[in-house]
Amino acid sequence: MNRALLFRTWSWLSLRAAVIGVALVAWGWLMPFLYGQFSDVIRDMVTTNPVFEQMSSFGSGNLFTLGGTLTLGTQHPLVIAMLGVFAVGTAATAIAGERQRGTLEVLLARPIPRRTVYLTLFMAVAVIIGVLIALLLVGMYVGAASQSLLDELPAGQLPLVWLNGVLLWVAFASFSLAASASFDRAGPAIGLSLGYLLLNYFLEILGSLWTDAAWSQEYSLFHHFQVAEILDGNADPLDLAICGLAVALPLAYALVRFPRRDLAAPA
Amino acid sequence: MEPMPSDPGDPATTATGAVPVISTRSLTKHYGRVAALTDLTLDVRPGEIFGFLGPNGAGKSTTIRTLLGYLHATSGGATVLGMDIATQNVEIRRLTGYLPGGIAVYDSLSGSDALDYLADLQGRAPHRRAELCERLQLSDAVLKRRVRDYSRGMRQKIGVVQALQHDPELAILDEPTEGLDPLMQQSFYAILDDLRAEGRTVFFSSHVLSEVERVCDRVGIVRAGRLMAVHEVADLLRRRRRKVSITWRGSVPDLTDLPGLEDVRTDGGRVTATLAGEVAPFVRAIASPNLEDLTIEPASLEEAFLEYYAGGEPDGVEGLDR
Numbered sequence: 196m197n198r199a200l201l202f203r204t205w206s207w208l209s210l211r212a213a214v215i216g217v218a219l220v221a222w223g224w225l226m227p228f229l230y231g232q233f234s235d236v237i238r239d240m241v242t243t244n245p246v247f248e249q250m251s252s253f254g255s256g257n258l259f260t261l262g263g264t265l266t267l268g269t270q271h272p273l274v275i276a277m278l279g280v281f282a283v284g285t286a287a288t289a290i291a292g293e294r295q296r297g298t299l300e301v302l303l304a305r306p307i308p309r310r311t312v313y314l315t316l317f318m319a320v321a322v323i324i325g326v327l328i329a330l331l332l333v334g335m336y337v338g339a340a341s342q343s344l345l346d347e348l349p350a351g352q353l354p355l356v357w358l359n360g361v362l363l364w365v366a367f368a369s370f371s372l373a374a375s376a377s378f379d380r381a382g383p384a385i386g387l388s389l390g391y392l393l394l395n396y397f398l399e400i401l402g403s404l405w406t407d408a409a410w411s412q413e414y415s416l417f418h419h420f421q422v423a424e425i426l427d428g429n430a431d432p433l434d435l436a437i438c439g440l441a442v443a444l445p446l447a448y449a450l451v452r453f454p455r456r457d458l459a460a461p462a
Numbered sequence: 463m464e465p466m467p468s469d470p471g472d473p474a475t476t477a478t479g480a481v482p483v484i485s486t487r488s489l490t491k492h493y494g495r496v497a498a499l500t501d502l503t504l505d506v507r508p509g510e511i512f513g514f515l516g517p518n519g520a521g522k523s524t525t526i527r528t529l530l531g532y533l534h535a536t537s538g539g540a541t542v543l544g545m546d547i548a549t550q551n552v553e554i555r556r557l558t559g560y561l562p563g564g565i566a567v568y569d570s571l572s573g574s575d576a577l578d579y580l581a582d583l584q585g586r587a588p589h590r591r592a593e594l595c596e597r598l599q600l601s602d603a604v605l606k607r608r609v610r611d612y613s614r615g616m617r618q619k620i621g622v623v624q625a626l627q628h629d630p631e632l633a634i635l636d637e638p639t640e641g642l643d644p645l646m647q648q649s650f651y652a653i654l655d656d657l658r659a660e661g662r663t664v665f666f667s668s669h670v671l672s673e674v675e676r677v678c679d680r681v682g683i684v685r686a687g688r689l690m691a692v693h694e695v696a697d698l699l700r701r702r703r704r705k706v707s708i709t710w711r712g713s714v715p716d717l718t719d720l721p722g723l724e725d726v727r728t729d730g731g732r733v734t735a736t737l738a739g740e741v742a743p744f745v746r747a748i749a750s751p752n753l754e755d756l757t758i759e760p761a762s763l764e765e766a767f768l769e770y771y772a773g774g775e776p777d778g779v780e781g782l783d784r
Contacts, residue, residue: 199582207570297566301624303532305583306556458532459493460523460563 197307197315204319208285212323215277216330222277223334224341226268230261231342261347262423265335269360269422274331275396281323282364283388286371289316290453291384297461309454313376317446320368321361328360349426356425359435363420366441367392373445376453379461416441481544483508483632483663484529488538491524491687498524500687501538506665511658513678513695514667521687522667523563526636530560543632556585559630563637563667565621569610573600573620576609580624588627595623597649614641622650626657633657634665639673651677675699703736708748709755720747 237258256267268274290313293299302312332353339348371388378384395415402412412418419434482505491499499521506512514522527533529542531551540547542554567576581588595605598619609617618641626633639647654677657664668674674681675695683690706723710731717726722739731754737744741758748756 197583199579203579296569297562297564298568300532300562301565301567301580301621302583304530304555304558304560304562304625305580306552306585307583308552455534457493457534458527460527461566 196318197311200302200307200312200315201319204289204316205323208281208319208323211280211285212327215280216327218277219274219327219331220334220337222268222271222274223331223336224338226264226335227261227338227342227344227348230258230264231344234258234264256423260423261339261344262426265348265426266422268335269331269420270399270417275392278324278327278364279367279389279392281320281327282367283371283385283392285323286316286320286368287375287384287388288381289320289372290375291378292375292381294378294458294461295380299458300461303458310450313372313449313453317369317372320372321365324364324368325357325361328357328364331360332357347426349428352426352428352430355430356422359420359425359430359438362435362438362442363416366416366438366445367395369442369445369449373449373452376449376456480508482506482541484512484540484542484665486525486529486538486540489525489528489535489540490537491528491533492536497687499528502684502689504682504689504692506663507680508663509658509661510679511654511664511666511677513674513681514665514684515669515671515674515681516684517669520669520684522669522684523636524687525684526560526634526665526667530555530558530634557631559625559628559633561621561625561633561635561638564640565617567609567617567620567624570608572608573605573612573616574602576620577605577624577627581627584628586628589629591623591627594626594653597653598622598646599649615643615646618642619646622653626653630662632663632665636667637669638666639668639670647673701739703738704741705759706733706735706737706744707755707757708733708735708753710750711752711754713752715748715750715752717748720744 241259256265256270257263258267290299293302303309336345336348336350336353339345367388370391371384374384374387375381378387395417397415398411399415399417402409402415402418416438419431419437421431421434424430484504484506486502486504489499489502489504490497502521502525514525516522524533528535529540529547531547531554535548543557545554547554567573568579571579577588577591581591595601600616600619600623604616609620612620618638622635622638625635639650642650651673654664654666658679666674666678678695680692681695681698682692703724708717710733712731714728714731714733717723717733717735722737722744723735724738726733726735737758745756
């Protein structure tokens, strides 16, 4: 780990992280608020019209329990977009973007092994994701408290929710950073990383909307982050293992690939 | 064409006994089937400014990037400061200052922040920064501005400072005067002169012949990925042919038998020719009361280079700037 590179990277990302952090706190707060204020109304609507039942579920989440609502909150496109800014946008441009701009030249002229550069950037993005997930959970906790729903939100399970969420999003960041280390331009790295994220999302949503395709959810990383199950004390260690593997494989690939890459002079 | 006086493969150790600062042995780099660098064997002596000269695409940057670990050699090997480029690359970079060709610096930072950041990454105190900034006219006010507001020349100055601010044992400079105005080029040459006086070694790639002639002790000529020759610049200039123009009063004597004089052309009382070798014997031979005017054009590296390339691929010559 290189301290100067780590702190400079955080400095560059700090404003973006602060804005998204505030948005995630607000989003996290909104989920228990919606559940507290409207769950009865929604439940009534569902009993009168089965179409609403389908509409009130999204991914693995629903609006009938606090856990289901929080699961829905972590799988909503808005959250995907906010966390994707770092897990895809920042990670996919971390190396390829510097290479494209030509600044990787002066960085790699310093006495820092490429693996150290890579691990430092990985750590910089992973820590930011960790903080953002924590802020999302803080928002959820505050929202539950404001709606007097803390009895449905076992605080002891929140660290596990945090860990699972971090592993999920760091897995996407790990893939994106590996793509970034493999291309000379940011475009292909962003495209590949975004495709990976969207494919996972598509498989999860497809399975939730179409029961015949429910099998597809098993192949989505999003399916391995179930807030409701963790809060209920039914966390599946396999979910953590799968997300951990999705972190480790691209990381291992990049740590082998990046130091061996020939970096020709930028065009 | 006169045969080249030195063999590219001559190791400096055989001539001076000094351990080369850069030593390559059959260094080869291929991109797939494309040979970017072939069988490069070269020694750069301690304390010299070595010019690596060749047209664009000749393999200069490939050589530098292989020495610094950006590229991995296909075959052969090299040492820099006595360390193997394949296994001790990080330590090499710790002791080296590198100015990449067409340098890009972090646009969002101010000049001074960019230099601070790069010094932090280098892990060595920027002892020379103040002196370099003063000589390159990078004032505090300029350094406080963001790099994105800099002209190309100012970015290049920042590039020079970041490469040399930590007082490296070896400076590797890839076309360092690109974008610098003539005044700043002179300041830069003076900085190189000082580095040489302090015993630092500079490996200097350029396609600008006049600056290599101005600053370098030796020059390696690279073409199509192959090192064609290595010369002392002074020796190259001394050996090259000169253009001679002589005007006589009255009849023109027969000059065809004068040693070293070739391509003699007579136009009335004026004779033009090319002279190979020493000037003094020639001047003594033509000394006469009838000699009205004598012009011997100063030898330039550019002409030596063009002469060397005569009969070669035209692209190799056209790519050179004067």
